[in-house]
Amino acid sequence: MKKSRILLPKEGLLAKYDRPVPRYTSYPTAPHFRHPASQSAFRKLLREIPEDQSISLYIHIPFCRHLCLYCGCHTRILNNEAPIREYLETVCQEISLTSAAIGRRQKVSHIHFGGGTPNFALTDDLDDLLEVIGQKFSLSDSLVIAMEMDPRILTRRKVRKLVKLGVNRVSLGVQDFQPDVQKAVDRIQPYEHVRDCVCWFREKGVDSINFDMIYGLPFQTPEKISDNIRKLVEMRPERIAFFGYAHVPWFKEHQKRLEVYTLPDAAARFDMSETARHDLMEAGYVPIGIDHFAVPEDALAGALKEKRLRRNFQGYTSDNEEVLIAFGQTAISGYGSAYAQNTSYSREYRDRIMASEFPVVKVCLLSPEDIYRRSVIESIMCYGEVDLMSIGCDARQWADGVWNSARQQLESCEKDGFVELGDMTVVVTPAGRPFTRIVASIFDVYLQQQADRETGTSRHARAV
Numbered sequence: 001m002k003k004s005r006i007l008l009p010k011e012g013l014l015a016k017y018d019r020p021v022p023r024y025t026s027y028p029t030a031p032h033f034r035h036p037a038s039q040s041a042f043r044k045l046l047r048e049i050p051e052d053q054s055i056s057l058y059i060h061i062p063f064c065r066h067l068c069l070y071c072g073c074h075t076r077i078l079n080n081e082a083p084i085r086e087y088l089e090t091v092c093q094e095i096s097l098t099s100a101a102i103g104r105r106q107k108v109s110h111i112h113f114g115g116g117t118p119n120f121a122l123t124d125d126l127d128d129l130l131e132v133i134g135q136k137f138s139l140s141d142s143l144v145i146a147m148e149m150d151p152r153i154l155t156r157r158k159v160r161k162l163v164k165l166g167v168n169r170v171s172l173g174v175q176d177f178q179p180d181v182q183k184a185v186d187r188i189q190p191y192e193h194v195r196d197c198v199c200w201f202r203e204k205g206v207d208s209i210n211f212d213m214i215y216g217l218p219f220q221t222p223e224k225i226s227d228n229i230r231k232l233v234e235m236r237p238e239r240i241a242f243f244g245y246a247h248v249p250w251f252k253e254h255q256k257r258l259e260v261y262t263l264p265d266a267a268a269r270f271d272m273s274e275t276a277r278h279d280l281m282e283a284g285y286v287p288i289g290i291d292h293f294a295v296p297e298d299a300l301a302g303a304l305k306e307k308r309l310r311r312n313f314q315g316y317t318s319d320n321e322e323v324l325i326a327f328g329q330t331a332i333s334g335y336g337s338a339y340a341q342n343t344s345y346s347r348e349y350r351d352r353i354m355a356s357e358f359p360v361v362k363v364c365l366l367s368p369e370d371i372y373r374r375s376v377i378e379s380i381m382c383y384g385e386v387d388l389m390s391i392g393c394d395a396r397q398w399a400d401g402v403w404n405s406a407r408q409q410l411e412s413c414e415k416d417g418f419v420e421l422g423d424m425t426v427v428v429t430p431a432g433r434p435f436t437r438i439v440a441s442i443f444d445v446y447l448q449q450q451a452d453r454e455t456g457t458s459r460h461a462r463a464v
């Protein structure tokens with residue numbers, strides 16, 4: 001595999017392409033879920049899940065122990081676990097309500113805990129929750145239980161208990177190992193502690209560990225990124241997600257506190273991202289999509305090779321289930337041809353469930369054209385290429401219109417050397433790879449219609 005670095009594009013080109021664009025973990029993206037949800041329409045979505053279909057579950061736990069200044073998540077800072085217990089009791093009721101509406105114990109293959117900080121919850125409370133899931137759903141023999149975790153509040157004892165609950169896939173929020181960077185973002189997390197956490201999970205037989213890393217934070221340099229990679233590689237996590245920091249202080253007020261420092265500009269971010277990619281590939285990791293890496297024997301690398309890679313709300317995944325039911329505040333479910341989002345207000349979430357109502361506030365029913373465009377975007381995000389004629393059996397019906405509407409922008413990208421166009425095919429070139437999300441966004445009809453870019457208040461991360 002070629003590991004050479006891409007040269008920084010000419011300044012004009014970087015300025016032209018480094019603009020806010022979605023990460024495309026769904027299409028349409030969440031800001032475009034516009035329709036108010038009716039209870040009956042939502043019940044219908046649940047009832048229509050095919051009986052023999054295996055599904056995935058997502059549990060959102062929007063609480064943290066400390067606020068990290070770069071955080072872009074929806075979370076609440078707590079100094080003890082009691083409110084989480086109360087919240088999880090409500091989540092259990094939502095699970096019961098959902099299972100009753102489905103009308104059977106649907107088979108479940110994956111359970112993903114995200115946040116926030118799911119490992120902030122007491123293991124007894126997580127145990128109760130998993131027991132309810134086990135009563136209401138039929139759990140696969142090869143069940144995957146994945147959990148996002150904050151290493152700062154992990155102890156050997158807690159690791160032992162979490163593994164005993166069945167957690168067999170772990171994602172650690174690491175971000176950066178440099179003391180000055182950690183201090184600036186108010187997330188002190190010594191390298192030695194992260195290494196201990198990895199050892200504790202390994203001792204208990206966990207063989208799927210992901211590290212979330214970030215570039216674009218204050219005081220980061222390409223040299224420090226290289227040092228981060230050296231340290232990280234010693235622990236050999238199976239997967240690494242390397243995200244660009246999204247500075248959106250108009251949505252996340254606390255991020256303003258980072259403005260006392262100089263944030264890396266587009267050229268510096270480009271350099272850091274290329275350094276990370278180069279060093280990880282040198283260390284034997286396979287690049288997955290735009291910002292993930294995996295050891296060659298990992299399921300993600302296998303899915304990429306066999307063209308089974310998918311992209312959903314958790315990022316790149318080898319989980320091929322069409323239906324992902326998400327529980328908790330702000331959680332977003334996917335039903336193949338629809339998305340549904342829960343309320344983000346804690347009181348509304350609780351009150352609705354107490355009244356035996358689903359806490360869904362927005363739904364998005366996808367038109368056949370949306371589904372086609374979603375496949376186009378997913379293909380670009382996963383493989384950096386798409387053949388518009390090979391997507392779905394109705395390709396011919398949509399391909400011409402979609403191609404024609406995108407053509408002018410694609411040709412402009414081609415002139416800049418970022419894509420190669422064929423007969424209804426698009427291939428992102430090595431020079432265009434850092435701008436893959438921009439190429440995908442050309443097929444996003446909702447984004448094209450919105451004025452985000454002009455107002456400068458987009459909620460999306462910049463392309464680089």
Ligand code: SF4
Pocket residue numbers: 063064065066067068070071072073075115116117150173
């Ligand atoms: S632990 Fe994660 S979710 Fe919580 S504040 Fe920090 S970055 Fe945000």
